Amino acid sequence: MAKRIEASNVSSYYGSFKAIDSISMTVEPKTITALIGPSGCGKSTFLRSINRMHEVLPNARIEGRLTIDEQNIYDPDVDVTAVRRLIGMVFQRPNPFPTMSIYENVVAGLKLNGVKKKSALDDAAEQSLKSANLWNEVKDRLNRPGAGLSGGQQQRLCIARTIAVEPQVVLMDEPCSALDPISTLAIEDLMFKLKDRFTIIIVTHNMQQAARVSDKTGFFSIDKTGDPGRLIEYDDTQKIFSNPTQKKTEDYITGRFG
Amino acid sequence: MGDYPSSSTNATAGGSGVTGRHARSAGTGVSPSSYEPPIGGGDGLPKKARFSMESGFRGLSTAAGAMVLVIIVAIAIFLISKAVPALRADTVNFLSYKQWFPNDADPKFGIAALAFGTVLSSVIALIVAVPIALGIALFLSHYAPKRLANPLGFVIDLLAAVPSVVFGLWGRDVFLEPVRDFSVWLNHYFSWLPIFGGDGPFGRSILLGSLVLAIMVLPIVTSLSREVFQQTPGMNEEAALALGATKWEMIRTAVLPYGKPGVIAAVMLGLGRALGETIALALTLGTVFSISFNVIENGGNSIAANIANTFGEANATGRGALIASGLVLFAITLVVNMAARAIIYRRREFRDSAA
Numbered sequence: 112m113a114k115r116i117e118a119s120n121v122s123s124y125y126g127s128f129k130a131i132d133s134i135s136m137t138v139e140p141k142t143i144t145a146l147i148g149p150s151g152c153g154k155s156t157f158l159r160s161i162n163r164m165h166e167v168l169p170n171a172r173i174e175g176r177l178t179i180d181e182q183n184i185y186d187p188d189v190d191v192t193a194v195r196r197l198i199g200m201v202f203q204r205p206n207p208f209p210t211m212s213i214y215e216n217v218v219a220g221l222k223l224n225g226v227k228k229k230s231a232l233d234d235a236a237e238q239s240l241k242s243a244n245l246w247n248e249v250k251d252r253l254n255r256p257g258a259g260l261s262g263g264q265q266q267r268l269c270i271a272r273t274i275a276v277e278p279q280v281v282l283m284d285e286p287c288s289a290l291d292p293i294s295t296l297a298i299e300d301l302m303f304k305l306k307d308r309f310t311i312i313i314v315t316h317n318m319q320q321a322a323r324v325s326d327k328t329g330f331f332s333i334d335k336t337g338d339p340g341r342l343i344e345y346d347d348t349q350k351i352f353s354n355p356t357q358k359k360t361e362d363y364i365t366g367r368f369g
Numbered sequence: 370m371g372d373y374p375s376s377s378t379n380a381t382a383g384g385s386g387v388t389g390r391h392a393r394s395a396g397t398g399v400s401p402s403s404y405e406p407p408i409g410g411g412d413g414l415p416k417k418a419r420f421s422m423e424s425g426f427r428g429l430s431t432a433a434g435a436m437v438l439v440i441i442v443a444i445a446i447f448l449i450s451k452a453v454p455a456l457r458a459d460t461v462n463f464l465s466y467k468q469w470f471p472n473d474a475d476p477k478f479g480i481a482a483l484a485f486g487t488v489l490s491s492v493i494a495l496i497v498a499v500p501i502a503l504g505i506a507l508f509l510s511h512y513a514p515k516r517l518a519n520p521l522g523f524v525i526d527l528l529a530a531v532p533s534v535v536f537g538l539w540g541r542d543v544f545l546e547p548v549r550d551f552s553v554w555l556n557h558y559f560s561w562l563p564i565f566g567g568d569g570p571f572g573r574s575i576l577l578g579s580l581v582l583a584i585m586v587l588p589i590v591t592s593l594s595r596e597v598f599q600q601t602p603g604m605n606e607e608a609a610l611a612l613g614a615t616k617w618e619m620i621r622t623a624v625l626p627y628g629k630p631g632v633i634a635a636v637m638l639g640l641g642r643a644l645g646e647t648i649a650l651a652l653t654l655g656t657v658f659s660i661s662f663n664v665i666e667n668g669g670n671s672i673a674a675n676i677a678n679t680f681g682e683a684n685a686t687g688r689g690a691l692i693a694s695g696l697v698l699f700a701i702t703l704v705v706n707m708a709a710r711a712i713i714y715r716r717r718e719f720r721d722s723a724a
Binding site: 193196 | 602604605607608609610611612614615618622623626627629
């Protein structure tokens, strides 16, 4: 199921503005990798470059090489929608489709990919909601609007929607920043569970969260506003938080900077 | 006051529990060195004003709101009082009779053919205009580069500003020829369909009127739909794209469902314009009082066009009859609008929770 992501010298641009500068990192299958760093350092830009959501914005482009199990994600012959099916994404703010019910939200991705059989959709919806630890809360009201759930439930609904299409990699862009601590904990538990099946990369501002959930941590930083973000240090989470090699990393995780 | 110990020497309004309401300005006027209380109010609590802009404006807006009701009731009373005597004088069934002879000594008039022509021409106009309008709206909101979309949107809005009499004259003098040729072609190949049957003459038909109407409702539906499509939350569009949707699939998943209530409202506004359109149809339709689904033969008529065409030579009963037909048009519009609201209301749960 899960696949390896390799980035080598990836730089992303918005028009002429360089947002990140030659990022290289390897993310192993079935691990959780946390990306931390101050605001504006390019963590999210890098994350969005991985599933080619970066290029949705006008004039956005990347340089360098990104591969998933040796296949070039940015190969001109590659179908971009296939990349995004392979590498799912959960966004910062819960974004269920407002016009759809809980059920319709979960199966939206499957319907987009041509699954029509009712029984297959029903099974997938139940499985995904169970995987997202949401089934027990919503099984009696699957036809109610998805946007009527609480923030934490909406975010788990979005995770269910993402994993329903069975991607290889799940990207999470600050998935808990709009949630209360209890919902955050629910999502962190969920991430441990999903780690058995997916490669997970999460951007977070919450260093305790990075320390709790991730196997590896990458620290991004910028020298000053307007400069591109760089990957300062990338190592085992334990090492980053106990014995970082870079002074900048240490300053950041001890709260003396950023 | 405890915060401003120096104020005790020259404070004029401070000290008392409740001060006059202009305590602040009174303080400023005394002398350059005088103490000025902070905006938040450092002194006592000012009294509530008895008369102010607040109550004055409330009264004005209430009066404006009430006036709408008064005007509507007055218009309704006027129309009904004029229509009822004419309807009493009618010697045939007003709802089912097709001809219109209200000025005779023995008045015979009915709304059937007119109402039918009104609804038929408007429905055909919408069938033609709405898909094109939605296509243009989507192109402007999601496909066209900004540099092209803005001027193009402006041109579309400009189309809405063309007076309907211009459309009518253009339809009668210019557009008639191509429509006649097209009608002959349709009749030649598709005469086995009743709507394209008949032996002619063709041209000044429901088809011509409907196409002119379609051009007239196009800009309304386009610019409102475009507005709605542009308001689709970006995060929903991104959610669809991140699931592996192509651009068109993204539009189908996120944009169209989100915009549906707005599009329905836009279509209803367009339908309202089409149903009430007068002079363009008076100039393009063949003015025949009959109920026929044949859309290419000379013929067709509508309530509003009939009012414009016959008002000049109408006597008292004739005018009453025309006013009665206007009431029927109003009733049709009302039913259509209520139906549209019902459609929007049915999904309110989804719309409200989206906010």
